[in-house]
Amino acid sequence: MTTTATRPDAGRTRAAIAAKTLRTDRWWFPPLITFVGLTAWVTYATVRVFMHKWFWVEEYHYLTPFYSPCVTERCGNAAEFGTPLPANWFIPDAAFTLPFLLLFRLTCYYYRKAYYRAFWLSPPACAVPDGHQKYTGETRFPLIFQNIHRYAFYAAAVISIINTWDAIVAFHSPEGFGFGLGNVILVGNVVMLWAYTLSCHSCRHIVGGRLKHFSKHPVRYSFWNLVSKLNTRHMALAWITLGTLALTDFYVMAVAANWINDLRFIN
Template sequence: MASTGVDAPGRAKIDVRTLRTDRWWIQPLVTFLALTAFVVYSAWRVFSGQYYVFEPYVSLYYSPCLVTTCDPGAIPAGPISWWTLSPALLIAWIPLTFRFTCYYYRKAYFRSFWMSPPACAVAEPHGKYTGERRLPLILNNMHRYTFYLALLLNIMLTIDAVAAFRKPEGGWGYIGLGTIILCVNAAALWMYTLSCHSCRNAVGGRITHFSKHPVRYKMWTFVSRINAHHMKWAWISLCTVVLADFYVYLLASGILSTDLHISF
């Protein structure tokens, strides 16, 4: 008999894994399929190293492009000249690490991939729990630092969204379907990032008296309100990331011959 977990001494002796009669397995299954699809898609796009620019659009996996061999239209280009692999590998690790260490996503993949536990009132198959005190899970403590990197990346993606209003021939006044998608994606990413638990701690943590910090208190109350919807923004932003990149890919690869747009 195991000395830890659900079979530990003093725990109720139940022969079945759970007494739940509902379809509790649907949510972890859907989460598993959705996150797996996202990882596969992201790996394909990040390692491909092509079809990421269609002026005035730049794929968010490749922005900012830090190598001198960036496709024309990527902003900014350079200054790294020695890099020979996909330019996305220099950037994409930031949002991917930020999401992988996110408190919500940790709960999501702990339940759906590792079944720890798969659902409320459902026994997990593991005999013991070691927490996040050793490799590789101790790296989840990087979340508070990747949060600040994600903020910088959001600024760049917002610049890309604004730049999507540029006319290819010069000047401003271009509004295409891609312009709308990039703007929606930038907004969703800001909501996801600002609703992060690390953001809530950054603006309101380590304060003894909120009355002495009225500005930070207002920021904390705002972040606290949107923090309640962090899971929703996690999934919305995940979908907009894929949609934005895939639309740029369709245009850059020639699968779509033109971007639906108006110019004034």
């Protein structure tokens, strides 16, 4: 048996490397883009949520998803589910759903990676040192709340149903049934929201987890296959839905503010 004293590398220490990382590529670029993109979207969304105007097109029943469901006394005819909250400036018009949507996105597995790297530098990239002295994982406050992602998924599914209802109701015109560019945008946004919600890792586990024999559950197996295919595009869908949400909101705002006219195809 070879002893420590006779080994060729005995007594040697690890090479002292002054550089924090030996990566020579632009490893900082992806987290920078993520930081800029998420900051821009959160800024836009925050301004719109507290703007309290230009969220509803009465003529065509267009309601921006940022205000759905509208539940304050400011909502007027946009309130499909009543107005239990007062018209307080500090209360968002979609006060009942916004916290759950925020929670679903914040606890999403992809978004955790995105903002851990871009905002907390934990770590900013592979083979790059963490920006913090110690790491305790998601076992302590506040990150322990990441574990409620499963329950946030259920809330997000309910909200997606409400958004689907909004898109259906929007097929309205003064003459009855109507169809315009706004409908295309609202429906497209709903389709993307469902794709992102169903591609969630929690959804994949819910439909296919704890099954010992897929052959005995053909319906759940088929659904699991569909969700698995969507799951491979979860990151892309996360960004696409941020784009469709902003586009839908901006279009409804532009029509409601009379900046543009809705392009009508039928009525």
